[in-house]
Amino acid sequence: MRLRRRHLLATAGVALGTGLAGCNASQGDGAGEEPSSTATSTPPTADSAVAAEWNAMRARLWDALALGRAGDAETGAALARETFARFEEASGERGAHEALEEANEGNYAEFEEALGELRTAGLEPGDIERAREETVIADTQLAEAQRRITDDDTADALELQLFGAAVVDAAFLAPADRFEAAETAVRDAVDRFDEAAVSGALDSADPDAREAFADAARATADAAAEGDAGTVRSNAEAAFSAATAGSYALAGSESAASAGHVAALQARGWDAAALASAGGPSTGFAHAATLTAYRARAYDARRLAAAGETDRAAAVASDVFAHFEEARAHEAIESADHGAYEGFEDGLSDLRSAASAADLEGVDEAVAAIDSALVAGIDALAGADAPLLEAAFFRVRLADARERYRSGETDAAASIATATFDRFERDELGLHEAVESTSEDLYVRFEDEHLGALVDAFENGDDSAVATHEEGARSTLLEFATAAGDAATASAAEAPYVTARGFDAAALDAVGAGDRARSVAQGVFEHFESDAAGFHEALESADESLYESFEERLEAVVAAADGDEDVYPAAVRFDAEAVAAAYAVVESAGGPGASAAADLLEATFARFEEARVHDALEAADRNAYEAFEGALDRYVAAVREGGDVSGAAESFARAAQYAQFALVDGVEELPLDLELAGAGGEGETGSDHGDDGEADLEGGPNVVEGVPDDADHVVDMTAVAFEPADLTVSRGDTVAWRFAAGEPHSVSASQDGIPAEAEYWASGRFDSEEAARSGWEEGEGAVQSGESFVHTFETAGVHEYVCIPHEAAGMVGTVTVE
Numbered sequence: 001m002r003l004r005r006r007h008l009l010a011t012a013g014v015a016l017g018t019g020l021a022g023c024n025a026s027q028g029d030g031a032g033e034e035p036s037s038t039a040t041s042t043p044p045t046a047d048s049a050v051a052a053e054w055n056a057m058r059a060r061l062w063d064a065l066a067l068g069r070a071g072d073a074e075t076g077a078a079l080a081r082e083t084f085a086r087f088e089e090a091s092g093e094r095g096a097h098e099a100l101e102e103a104n105e106g107n108y109a110e111f112e113e114a115l116g117e118l119r120t121a122g123l124e125p126g127d128i129e130r131a132r133e134e135t136v137i138a139d140t141q142l143a144e145a146q147r148r149i150t151d152d153d154t155a156d157a158l159e160l161q162l163f164g165a166a167v168v169d170a171a172f173l174a175p176a177d178r179f180e181a182a183e184t185a186v187r188d189a190v191d192r193f194d195e196a197a198v199s200g201a202l203d204s205a206d207p208d209a210r211e212a213f214a215d216a217a218r219a220t221a222d223a224a225a226e227g228d229a230g231t232v233r234s235n236a237e238a239a240f241s242a243a244t245a246g247s248y249a250l251a252g253s254e255s256a257a258s259a260g261h262v263a264a265l266q267a268r269g270w271d272a273a274a275l276a277s278a279g280g281p282s283t284g285f286a287h288a289a290t291l292t293a294y295r296a297r298a299y300d301a302r303r304l305a306a307a308g309e310t311d312r313a314a315a316v317a318s319d320v321f322a323h324f325e326e327a328r329a330h331e332a333i334e335s336a337d338h339g340a341y342e343g344f345e346d347g348l349s350d351l352r353s354a355a356s357a358a359d360l361e362g363v364d365e366a367v368a369a370i371d372s373a374l375v376a377g378i379d380a381l382a383g384a385d386a387p388l389l390e391a392a393f394f395r396v397r398l399a400d401a402r403e404r405y406r407s408g409e410t411d412a413a414a415s416i417a418t419a420t421f422d423r424f425e426r427d428e429l430g431l432h433e434a435v436e437s438t439s440e441d442l443y444v445r446f447e448d449e450h451l452g453a454l455v456d457a458f459e460n461g462d463d464s465a466v467a468t469h470e471e472g473a474r475s476t477l478l479e480f481a482t483a484a485g486d487a488a489t490a491s492a493a494e495a496p497y498v499t500a501r502g503f504d505a506a507a508l509d510a511v512g513a514g515d516r517a518r519s520v521a522q523g524v525f526e527h528f529e530s531d532a533a534g535f536h537e538a539l540e541s542a543d544e545s546l547y548e549s550f551e552e553r554l555e556a557v558v559a560a561a562d563g564d565e566d567v568y569p570a571a572v573r574f575d576a577e578a579v580a581a582a583y584a585v586v587e588s589a590g591g592p593g594a595s596a597a598a599d600l601l602e603a604t605f606a607r608f609e610e611a612r613v614h615d616a617l618e619a620a621d622r623n624a625y626e627a628f629e630g631a632l633d634r635y636v637a638a639v640r641e642g643g644d645v646s647g648a649a650e651s652f653a654r655a656a657q658y659a660q661f662a663l664v665d666g667v668e669e670l671p672l673d674l675e676l677a678g679a680g681g682e683g684e685t686g687s688d689h690g691d692d693g694e695a696d697l698e699g700g701p702n703v704v705e706g707v708p709d710d711a712d713h714v715v716d717m718t719a720v721a722f723e724p725a726d727l728t729v730s731r732g733d734t735v736a737w738r739f740a741a742g743e744p745h746s747v748s749a750s751q752d753g754i755p756a757e758a759e760y761w762a763s764g765r766f767d768s769e770e771a772a773r774s775g776w777e778e779g780e781g782a783v784q785s786g787e788s789f790v791h792t793f794e795t796a797g798v799h800e801y802v803c804i805p806h807e808a809a810g811m812v813g814t815v816t817v818e
Contacts, residue, residue: 048666401458
């Protein structure tokens with residue numbers, strides 16, 4: 001840790017107190033209150049727009065900490081990761097990323113490190129004090145950079161807007177019943193404001209605004225203490241109005257204050273996205289969906305071992321273990337039920353050992369232990385929604401039974417059906433009671449008409465009855481899930497089902513049933529396209545980019561089965577998308593918070609219409625003004641109508657950035673394509689600037705265009721993550737790391753993290769980690785858009801590696817060579 005960093009950590013409490021500095025400007029924009037004094041007319045520059053964009057980013061830092069303090073550290077960590085990704089993607093000379101690096105390399109390096117540590121050392125492990133320290137450090141870097149590129153008056157104005165935003169965090173937290181965190185946020189902000197230099201400056205520039213802000217902020221804290229969400233909201237709005245009025249009095253130019261005001265509205269948009277998901281299904285359901293897929297894979301390993309494919313069975317256990325170690329569900333189950341967590345990990349280890357030794361009895365015992373642990377974990381994480389996931393698991397097992405029957409294993413098929421019947425009768429994960437209470441007709445159809453009859457059909461070798469009752473039982477369970485769950489949970493429960501069926505195709509392929517593998521793979525694709533349980537539509541609405549990659553990976557499973565290729569690698573890649581899909585659907589679902597978010601945005605729209613910044617923006621650039629209003633209008637509609645809220649928030653943020661540059665007459669320097677920002681026409685784009693920057697970078701002999709056809713595995717490099725982060729391969733396999741998003745990446749082995757006998761490897765073909773890191777500083781070893789790094793593994797063991805420029809953000813990975 002550098003001296004400067006140690007000093008910042010030691011003085012964090014002094015520098016910004018223990019509160020939420022500038023948590024978020026989203027709930028009160030001050031737009032409805034005319035400032036009490038007029039700012040001077042210093043000629044504005046694009047630097048003011050950059051500084052304003054940094055203010056929106058500062059607000060998001062404190063949002064992440066606020067969520068951690070409110071008991072939702074996981075969501076806070078996800079927000080920190082998203083903020084890092086947005087920063088990395090903010091290319092262009094006037095983008096937040098390059099502008100910070102240009103302003104001061106020390107601020108840039110400290111900001112990136114602290115932002116990464118906020119997530120990995122603070123929020124993910126639940127160390128809120130460490131998270132606060134890192135937030136302070138990251139915030140300080142941007143605050144210092146703002147003063148480097150703007151005048152002190154403008155920087156003071158931005159600081160005041162963030163103080164107002166810190167109070168507004170109470171209005172963000174209160175609708176989710178996080179009143180204690182809301183009160184803490186406001187009281188900390190008031191204490192810091194009283195001690196801050198900007199307080200004295202405001203007292204001189206606009207004493208009425210100072211008094212109004214302090215009074216409204218204290219009233220907000222009192223209302224939070226009383227649990228009065230309505231009064232919290234109204235007082236927080238008043239506090240931000242006063243802070244906004246004061247910021248115009250402080251600013252060195254009217255335009256600079258207006259740009260900061262719009263940045264505050266951008267932060268408000270991000271808050272609305274978070275608020276829209278409040279009260280929807282818990283992320284725990286997505287965690288439990290991941291565990292449900294693991295249950296199915298354990299039984300796949302059992303089947304493979306029974307068929308003599310013991311090496312493949314052991315590999316499945318290893319792959320599941322590696323996936324789990326990096327999965328979002330890992331920490332969740334460890335926290336929710338530590339016994340289940342340990343039982344699952346121990347069971348996986350036993351399964352791998354038993355399979356490797358061809359110990360079929362040991363395999364059976366290990367799978368039983370895994371299943372028992374996962375049932376407990378699913379129950380702890382999904383709670384009342386667990387029956388929906390149990391129904392999905394039943395459908396997978398019944399499909400497995402029919403596959404065994406098709407291969408002539410009638411006893412095995414009957415055994416699976418009987419075990420499923422027994423699970424239902426003992427009300428495992430509450431499914432029996434849930435089906436019966438949802439619909440007596442569904443209950444009778446499932447248990448009496450189909451499930452019981454299916455056991456008899458298997459035992460009697462009645463092909464027609466098997467088809468009728470297996471399909472009938474699965475169809476009835478799907479009807480139940482659709483009837484009992486809401487749109488998010490019913491559709492998200494399809495994720496473990498489709499990924500399990502993808503792995504079923506791989507298992508069939510491994511045991512030589514190629515025709516059935518093709519049929520199953522095609523059936524999974526048709527099932528998804530049919531929008532079963534609304535999964536197709538829900539995923540497309542939640543995240544269109546993920547939807548496209550999900551469909552692409554599913555098509556790859558079908559293609560592998562059709563082309564007589566090994567289906568397993570394609571199934572593994574598809575699984576990554578399916579897991580992500582469950583989280584996307586759950587986290588984009590709106591609950592009661594959606595209504596509050598829509599109200600918030602509509603109030604923002606109404607107040608903007610009467611605000612000082614409204615006329616300033618319309619006069620500065622009509623296109624920017626219309627783009628901003630149009631994006632806000634579409635955002636309201638997305639929240640009200642259950643559309644793509646995250647996409648609407650992103651579009652609104654781009655329109656806000658366009659407005660920020662327009663207000664300071666800097667559109668020509670806008671680091672966005674104007675069409676992306678919501679307007680037509682030609683303009684400089686971030687990607688154009690990024691290309692200019694990339695021209696100085698080189699890859700090396702092992703960085704190639706595209707992905708080679710002979711690559712056995714592909715790892716995507718997103719903005720700040722390798723996907724998958726952990727990969728298991730066989731000796732002699734070739735892995736391609738494909739650029740997928742963000743700034744240029746490196747793939748650099750950790751010298752001490754690879755087998756001693758292994759030759760060092762890295763993009764750029766360096767012979768040591770030291771050389772790779774030095775080479776990166778010289779612009780060598782970069783993997784850029786349209787490229788991939790390729791390496792063939794010849795040495796068994798675990799190979800650890802990093803992306804050098806994004807290591808601080810947690811962009812690390814492993815390749816296990818067997």
